[in-house]
Amino acid sequence: MADMMRVVGFRENVAVDAEMPIPSPEGHDLLVRIEAVSVNPLDVIERARRSAKPELGILGYDAAGVVEAVGGQAALFQPGDEVYYAGSIARPGTNTEYHLVDERVVGRKPAGLDFAAAAALPLTTITAWETLHDRFRLAREATGTMVVVGAAGGVGSMLLQLARQQFPDLTLIGTASRPESRAWAEEMGAHHVVDHHGDLAAAVLEIAPQGVEYVFSPYSAGKLTAYATMLKPFGQVTALDQVDARASELFAKSLTWHWEMMFSRPLYAPGDTTHHDLLNVVAELVDAGQLRGTMTKRLGPIGAATLAEAHQLMESARSIGKVVVAGW
Structure with a gap:
């Protein structure tokens, strides 16, 4: 695995392609190789909130990918597992090639969905x-x-x-x-x-x-x-x-x-496994045909141009279902 990873951030409301060092997982963290992300109204709100800040902001609160490595206390997943999650608003976002996330808010990806369709679901x-x-x-x-x-x-x-x-x-x-x-x-x-x-x-x-x-x-x-x-x-x-x-x-x-603020649990009860359990139940419902995916627009690859387009679709207030950006 290389030392650097591709990331997409926003600086002063402009989408920017960049590189950063790949982080190492510790404790209950998983290092996930991101295959797809989806865009939510929260991304647009956070982008606007950070628009006056000069530093690069990494957004993204939905992801699906493959576990690359695990921290020393991680016990729910192992390298090679396919996962999906919404993560925590207190940590860097998912618009990165590799991403650290606490395993206790991560679920098993529905087997019947590809990474793009799965990334539309968590948040x-x-x-x-x-x-x-x-x-x-x-x-x-x-x-x-x-x-x-x-x-x-x-x-x-x-x-x-x-x-x-x-x-x-x-x-x-x-x-x-x-x-x-x-x-x-x-x-x-x-x-x-x-x-x-x-x-x-x-x-x-x-x-x-x-x-x-x-x-x-x-x-x-x-x-x-x-x-x-x-x-x-x-x-x-x-x-x-x-x-x-x-x-x-x-x-x-x-x-x-x-x-309702779904990040309340990750923010204030970091050891809570409710989101892990919930996402696993949802994966079972999807695989049993009792729930269907909500992806209606798929863009790619993951990059500044496609993330900017996805944000524009969110801002139009005319999108139906979920917009997903997949692949590098």
């Missing part, structure tokens, strides 16, 4: 799983109605699939605006699809006149009144974005507002 699947199980705390026999805002996006695509597979008595209303987005949401499992650019509350209440129990919200600004209108008393919202949720209408119905 969005963990987010969707934690929304359903840790935030809404749904039981298998859960009933009622859930609104999935942005149902054709990466998280929405997995949330719909997981909800249909794990909570069969739950009614799912997805939101999407374009014909192709609506078709994708229905394919992912939405029972109904409404347009989130119109009167969202009215459209939802036409389907569920008594109101809904749950709302998943990847972008919440300007939507609190609609959510408060469509939710039944004691209903719940799980949001991915930072928005002031102290609106009086939420208080009046005793509504619960959750935030």
Whole structure:
């Protein structure tokens, strides 16, 4: 193995190809040879946040690849294993030829997916799983109605699939605006699809006149009144974005507002193996044909030009499913 590795970073909002020394794994770390990465809205947010910093920022929070070496305390994987993961926001990103990651947030790659398709899954699947199980705390026999805002996006695509597979008595209303987005949401499992650019509350209440129990919200600004209108008393919202949720209408119905940040466990419970276990279960579901991949756009090879293109697709807010960049 060479001493240097290829990396793609962003400096002052510009994608840059560079080289860095290959790191060595210690403790519970794996050194993974990256075969594919996917791009999430978080990448775009982090790129903008770092735009004024002169140093090269290495982004990327999804990856699939092959374990090259392991640290002295690593016991879950060995060299040659094919893996996928979302890693930790506290460490350098995955847009590198080789990457260090704590094995306790890594899962076995689904055997039935290639590296590109597998790289599309970790971050969005963990987010969707934690929304359903840790935030809404749904039981298998859960009933009622859930609104999935942005149902054709990466998280929405997995949330719909997981909800249909794990909570069969739950009614799912997805939101999407374009014909192709609506078709994708229905394919992912939405029972109904409404347009989130119109009167969202009215459209939802036409389907569920008594109101809904749950709302998943990847972008919440300007939507609190609609959510408060469509939710039944004691209903719940799980949001991915930072928005002031102290609106009086939420208080009046005793509504619960959750935030979901999938990096909370890697950041604050570094020894927790929940993500490892979760990703292994998802791999089994994928290989059993109970979940499908969400990659809709594959770019390559991994480099400054293709990562810049992938970021542009994210910024367009018109992408469906997941955008993946694969190969060197």
